[in-house]
Amino acid sequence: MTPFRQKQDPVDIFTRVSFRVSVVWWCVILYLFQGVSIYCQTGELKGDESDDDVWTFVSMPDFLNVDCDYPQEGWEDALSYILESVKNEHPDFLVVAGDLVMGHWDGEHWHDKDSIQKYSNRYYNAWINRMNDHGLKYYTSIGDHEVGDNPWRSVKKLEAVKHYKRAFRDYLKMPENGPENMLGTAFWWRHKNVLFISTDVFEEGTSDQGLIKAGVTGEQLAWLDKVLVEHADARFKIVLGHTPILGPVRKWSSSGLMIEEGRDSEFWKTMKKHQVDLYLCGEVHAITCTERDDILQIAHGGLIGYNTRTNYMVATVGKNKIDLKIKEIEMLPHGNHLWQTKQNRPLEKVTISAENKEAGFYLVGTTTIDKTHQKKFIDSKGYFLRKYDTSSEGAVPIFKKDNPLGSPYELPKITVE
Numbered sequence: 001m002t003p004f005r006q007k008q009d010p011v012d013i014f015t016r017v018s019f020r021v022s023v024v025w026w027c028v029i030l031y032l033f034q035g036v037s038i039y040c041q042t043g044e045l046k047g048d049e050s051d052d053d054v055w056t057f058v059s060m061p062d063f064l065n066v067d068c069d070y071p072q073e074g075w076e077d078a079l080s081y082i083l084e085s086v087k088n089e090h091p092d093f094l095v096v097a098g099d100l101v102m103g104h105w106d107g108e109h110w111h112d113k114d115s116i117q118k119y120s121n122r123y124y125n126a127w128i129n130r131m132n133d134h135g136l137k138y139y140t141s142i143g144d145h146e147v148g149d150n151p152w153r154s155v156k157k158l159e160a161v162k163h164y165k166r167a168f169r170d171y172l173k174m175p176e177n178g179p180e181n182m183l184g185t186a187f188w189w190r191h192k193n194v195l196f197i198s199t200d201v202f203e204e205g206t207s208d209q210g211l212i213k214a215g216v217t218g219e220q221l222a223w224l225d226k227v228l229v230e231h232a233d234a235r236f237k238i239v240l241g242h243t244p245i246l247g248p249v250r251k252w253s254s255s256g257l258m259i260e261e262g263r264d265s266e267f268w269k270t271m272k273k274h275q276v277d278l279y280l281c282g283e284v285h286a287i288t289c290t291e292r293d294d295i296l297q298i299a300h301g302g303l304i305g306y307n308t309r310t311n312y313m314v315a316t317v318g319k320n321k322i323d324l325k326i327k328e329i330e331m332l333p334h335g336n337h338l339w340q341t342k343q344n345r346p347l348e349k350v351t352i353s354a355e356n357k358e359a360g361f362y363l364v365g366t367t368t369i370d371k372t373h374q375k376k377f378i379d380s381k382g383y384f385l386r387k388y389d390t391s392s393e394g395a396v397p398i399f400k401k402d403n404p405l406g407s408p409y410e411l412p413k414i415t416v417e
Contacts, residue, residue, distance in 0.1 A: 054317065055192060057092055058091040058314055061099065063304075065099040065143075067104075069123075078352045093137040097281050102123075105118075112160040119341065124168075144202065150209045161212065165184075182219075195236070198240045201242055203218070236317065251286055252394065253306040268295075276295050281297065284299050287311060287328075289365060290390060294375055304331065305338060310328070329352065331351065331356075332352075333350050395408045
């Protein structure tokens with residue numbers, strides 16, 4: 001006997017088939033859309049990687065190292081060009097390893113708390129508004145100019161440091177996850193496959209600079225060690241601090257603050273123990289790239305209004321590699337001096353010529369940190385070559401070019417052909 005089968009409605013069959021076809025087509029469309037999205041963002045279709053695998057940040061310490069209003073007459077065109085150039089690198093964020101302002105806001109006969117608050121409100125807000133208007137997210141380390149500038153020879157000056165640090169914390173609003181006595185001035189963050197730690201190298205102690213000693217010791221050192229232990233799984237580890245550790249380094253219009261113990265410091269040894277990849281610093285307004293113990297120290301940045309060149313570094317981060325490119329541009333400080341609260345004053349105008357704007361920032365150094373297997377530094381050119389990794393060269397501001405010692409007002413230029 002033939003089994004009984006219920007006769008199916010043709011309309012019902014058509015509906016179910018249409019639904020299945022629609023599901024298939026939606027899957028195809030979503031797959032193609034994902035591929036187009038990846039292509040648009042990276043310029044290539046990737047099989048086993050997503051568009052999140054490669055990303056960029058920019059380093060530009062000592063920007064601006066001057067008390068600037070916003071907009072700053074005579075400067076803003078040049079500053080805008082620099083920041084638009086940074087923006088065109090498409091960074092996830094900008095890191096500035098200290099010296100955002102001039103910060104000479106205390107004095108022997110000043111009411112320091114009030115004057116620090118007054119000028120912090122004026123100049124930090126100008127700095128922040130400039131960055132916001134250029135659409136740049138940022139992380140900022142604390143520099144010596146954020147704590148009144150070296151030296152710190154009096155108890156009154158030392159007392160002012162706590163007001164300076166409070167102002168930095170209140171205005172810059174960095175993560176408050178550091179040691180208890182340095183909340184907002186020492187901190188860490190993690191972005192994708194990279195751990196970043198920003199240190200506060202301005203600790204109380206006796207040095208040739210008075211009552212502040214550059215370094216990372218005690219509670220801050222223990223905190224640094226703890227953070228590195230807790231994030232041992234990060235593919236790359238990057239530490240920021242305002243002052244260089246390894247030397248000698250090039251200096252251009254700088255007092256040349258350093259961490260005195262250098263490679264023998266517990267700070268450096270802690271980074272070595274935890275296999276830190278990069279130490280980014282500023283202070284010296286010139287470029288020196290020094291690799292020791294598998295850690296690459298990069299001291300760079302410029303001093304606008306004083307020097308005739310400035311620079312930034314682009315870091316392109318992948319799964320197992322970081323490509324580093326340092327770029328520089330010519331500029332001309334000129335005119336009279338721009339008012340600052342004290343006598344350290346840049347020139348009142350800064351110009352980047354139309355020709356230099358057209359040419360853009362040029363390449364002065366490249367290298368790649370490759371951790372595909374064992375970590376190595378490859379394809380090094382320009383400032384990253386071993387022959388340039390230390391130097392005692394120095395130069396003075398352009399307005400001191402006729403100095404009695406005959407010191408140069410420019411450092412030798414190094415480029416990548």
